[in-house]
Amino acid sequence: MTNPPYKLASRELHPADTVVKVKDVEIGGNKIVVMAGPCAIESEEVLLEAAKAVKVAGAKVLRASAFKPRSSPYSFQGMGEEGLKLLKKVGEKTGIVTETEVMDTRDVSLVADYVDILRIGARNMQNFNLLKEVGKSGKPVILKNGVSATLDEFLLAAEYLLSEGNKDVILCYRGIRTFEPAIRFPIDAAMIPLIKEKTHLPLIVDPSHSTGIRILVAPVSKAAIAAGADGLIVEVHPCPEKALCDPKQQLLPEQFKKLMFDLSKVAKAVGRSL
Amino acid sequence: MTNPPYKLASRELHPADTVVKVKDVEIGGNKIVVMAGPCAIESEEVLLEAAKAVKVAGAKVLRASAFKPRSSPYSFQGMGEEGLKLLKKVGEKTGIVTETEVMDTRDVSLVADYVDILRIGARNMQNFNLLKEVGKSGKPVILKNGVSATLDEFLLAAEYLLSEGNKDVILCYRGIRTFEPAIRFPIDAAMIPLIKEKTHLPLIVDPSHSTGIRILVAPVSKAAIAAGADGLIVEVHPCPEKALCDPKQQLLPEQFKKLMFDLSKVAKAVGRSL
Amino acid sequence: MTNPPYKLASRELHPADTVVKVKDVEIGGNKIVVMAGPCAIESEEVLLEAAKAVKVAGAKVLRASAFKPRSSPYSFQGMGEEGLKLLKKVGEKTGIVTETEVMDTRDVSLVADYVDILRIGARNMQNFNLLKEVGKSGKPVILKNGVSATLDEFLLAAEYLLSEGNKDVILCYRGIRTFEPAIRFPIDAAMIPLIKEKTHLPLIVDPSHSTGIRILVAPVSKAAIAAGADGLIVEVHPCPEKALCDPKQQLLPEQFKKLMFDLSKVAKAVGRSL
C-alpha cells in the first residue's frame, strides 16, 4: 500500500499534534493521561470504589465496559444499559471523565448519552458502519487497533471516523497477534514512535489487554511512556480475583498507585509530566 | 483455551455431518458445491452475464456483494439496497441461489428479504451483535474466519450463530494473515481436515480473496477439494480489468469453466463429485 | 525486496523445469516422487523394515536422520556416523536411494560419502556457510524453508547452493510459523504454485513435520499434489509409538500404502503419475 491513502489522519498533511479535550482533560498534550478502571461494570459498589481509587492515584478518565465483546457466547456479556447508568452516576459522584465501549451501530446514541468518551474495540476496528456512526456522533472516541491490523489499516480506520467530521479521535495501541504463545498481544515498542510519526492523533497504550499478565503491566507501561505514548489505559479492580473477567491482569489499587508514582519519574525522564 | 467451549458446533457432540439445504442445493453432502460471481454488484448487465456464465459452468450459488467492507473510506462502498434488488432479480431470472454479505445489525432483515444466503465477512467474524442478529434471522449463513482468528475463535463465532437457533451455518475458510509478503492470506491446507475433524458444519474455501492473484486460484481450489473441503466460493467477472474491486483476482468466465472441469477430476479422485 | 535478487534460481531467467536425477529417480519431472522413512535412524532392524515397507508401497527415496537438530540439548541427538553407516547399508540392501540431513560444515564430506542426497533442515536454511559447503559438494540436495523465511529468502538460500555450482537443488516446503496454536507449521496451499512460478527447481512438500498430527498427513499430501508439488517427503515408522522422536506424526506402513494408492488418483486428476 504505497502512498498511504489516509489524509485527515496524516501527520504530513497536518503537522501539529491534535489535542483532544474532554471537560478539563487534555489528551495528546505534554501531560501524560492515564485512564483506569475495571474491565467490566459489575456493580455500583465495585465501580465507585475503583473510580475513587484510580482518581486519587492520578487517573483522569474512568474506563469500564457495559457491553463486552466475548469470544464465547457463554461468557459474561456485560450489564448493558444498566451498566451505562451506573457509569454515569459514578462519573458524576466522583467528577471523573468516563469512557466505555460501543459495539453496535444501534447503540451509538444510547452510549453517547451516558459517557464522555466512546471506545471502539479491537474486534470492531474494521466494523466500518460502526466507525461511520461513531464518526457522526461527534463524541470523543478511542479507537483500538485490531490485533492483526497493519499500521495503514489502523490509520484508515481512523480516517473513517475523521471523514465523518469527528476530530476527537484518540488512537489506542493494544498490541498485535504473533506466533509467541507466552504473550497475548505483543506491544511493539517501535510502533509507538512510528504511529506518532505518521499521524497527529494522540496515542495511548493498553498494557493490560496486551499482556494479560499482572506483573508485566508496569514494565510495559513504563516502556510505552519512554517510547513516546501520550497516555495509558490500565485495568484496575478493587478485588481482581472476584472480577467477572480478566482476573489475571487487573491491578490492585495499591499496585496502580505505585505504578503512577513510577510513571511520573519515567515521564519526567522524557520531558513530560503525569 | 483447553476444552474448547463450543458445544453446538462440536463434532464430538454432534458426529453426523450437517448438510445445509438451500432450495435444491445441498452444502456439506457428497457433492462439492461451487459458489461464484463477481466481487461486487456493479450493474444488472454485468451481474446477469456473470450469473449465466457461472451457472452454465456448474456453479450452484451466485455470490456478489452489495455492501462492501473497504479498508479505506474513499474506496467504492457498494451499491447497497439497489444492489440487493439487482441480485434478487438476477437470481430469479437465472434460477440460481444467491448469497451476499451483511455488515450491519440494522441491515439483517433487509438483506434477508432479498437473498437466499447471508454472508458474514472476515472483518465481522467477531462482530458479536451481528452474529446474534443473523443467528436470529433463521437464514442460511456463510461465516468467514477472521484473518487472525484462531480455530477456536472461529468455531466460537459459529457457536454464536448456532446458539441463537440457526442451524444452517456454513463455514468459509479464507486464509490467515502471516509474515509472508507474497501471499495475501495463506490457505493452510491442514486447516481444512482439522476443521472437518472438529466440527460437523460444512466447510467451503475462498481461493480468490486468500490469494489475490488470478493464477493461484485454480491450484488452491484443487488443493482445497483434495484436502476435503465441501465447496468453494470463487470470484468470476465477465471483464475483470473493468471491475470496481479486486481486478487482479477475478477469473474470466472461460477460466472458471476450465477450473470446474479440472475440479471435477480432483473431486472424483477423492470420492466426491461436482 | 523488489526485483528479487536471485538469478540462478529464477524461472524468468531459466524457464525450463529442472529435473534432478539421482540414480534412476527423477525429481521434478512428470512423475510424482515420494520420499519416506522414519524420522530418525534408530537401529538397523527398524530402518530396514521401514525401507522395505516404503519401497514396496512405491516410495523412491528413503529418508532418515542420523544428525537430529533438537530444540533441547536433553533430547535424543541422533546416532551420528553410526547411523550413516546403517543408512548406507540399508540403501544397498534394498536398492533404494537415500537421503539424510547434514547440520555442520565439518560433516558435509562425511555425510556425502554415505548417502545419495543431502538435506538442509529448516533451522539451517540461513546457515550460509553450510549452504556454501553443500553447494561445493556437488551432491544433490534438498533445501527446506525456514519456518519464518519469506519466499525471497528461501530462493536466495537456494541461490547460495546454485552459485557454488551445484545444480541439483530440490526445494522442500515444510510450512511456516503462524499465530495458530492448533497446527505446527501451516502449509500454505498457494505457496506451492507460487514457488513453481518463481523458480524452475523441483518442489516437494513435507506433510509430516508441518502438521505434526497423523490424521492430517494424508489430506495435506493430497492437497500438495493437487496444487502442483513434484513430490512429498513423509515420515513412516513400523511402530510409531516406540519411535525416538515425532511419535504422533509418523504413519504406519499400511497407512502409507493407503496414502500412496489415494495419491495416485489425485496425481492422475492433475495429469501426472506416481
Added chain:
Amino acid sequence: MTNPPYKLASRELHPADTVVKVKDVEIGGNKIVVMAGPCAIESEEVLLEAAKAVKVAGAKVLRASAFKPRSSPYSFQGMGEEGLKLLKKVGEKTGIVTETEVMDTRDVSLVADYVDILRIGARNMQNFNLLKEVGKSGKPVILKNGVSATLDEFLLAAEYLLSEGNKDVILCYRGIRTFEPAIRFPIDAAMIPLIKEKTHLPLIVDPSHSTGIRILVAPVSKAAIAAGADGLIVEVHPCPEKALCDPKQQLLPEQFKKLMFDLSKVAKAVGRSL
C-alpha cells in the same frame, strides 16, 4: 511445551541474577551496559573512528562484524579474519572490550583468539553444533533470538551453551517477525520483563536491527531500558550513508551521544545508572 525443559537457564532454579564480567565491564548488574559500533568492519580508519566516538559517549563494548550472514550470496560477506585483526587492534588501541559474530563451527577458536565476546546471530540461534562449540570455548557469548523463535526455544538455545559449561551467556532480544510490513522485527516490550522473570541471564536489546529505521532507534532504546533491559547493542557509524550495510539504521556519533545522555535519565528513572 509445558514445564519448560531448560534448567541451567531457569530463574526458578537459579534465582540470583547472573552478572557476566568481561575485563572491567559487568553485564547484568545495576549499571546499564551499552555496546555500540558499526554493522560491519570495513577499514581500520572507520572502525577506529567509531570506537573512539562510542567510547567517549559511554559505550563499554565495541560491536562490529567480520563475518556477515547475508540473505543474498551477492551481498558483502564481511572481511573475515582480516577484519578480526583490525578489531583486535582497535580494541587494544582504545582499551574497549570487543565483540563480534561467529557463524561457523570451524571458526570458533579463530574468532575467540581475536575478540572478548562472541556473538551468535539470530539466523544461527538453532545452529546447535555452533552453540555446542561456542559453549565449549568458554568465551562470554551474546545469543540473539531467532526472529521466529518462541521464548522457550530461545532459552533452550541458551541451555545448549550453558550445558557445555559456559556460564557467561548474555541474551540479546532483537525482535520477532510479524505480519506488519512497516517494522522489520518488532521488539515486544512485554518480552523484556518476561525474559527477566524466566531466566537469571543478563538481557540486552538490539534497537538497530529490529527497527531498521534510524529515528526509531532512540525511542525503542528508551523503552527497552524502561522495561528492564540490562543493556543495548546499537549500530553507530561515522558516516552511515557510506556504510557497506544497514545504511538506514546506523546512528551518527552525535546522535549516539545524545541517545546516551537521554538514556541516563531513563535509567535513573528506573533506579539504575548508565
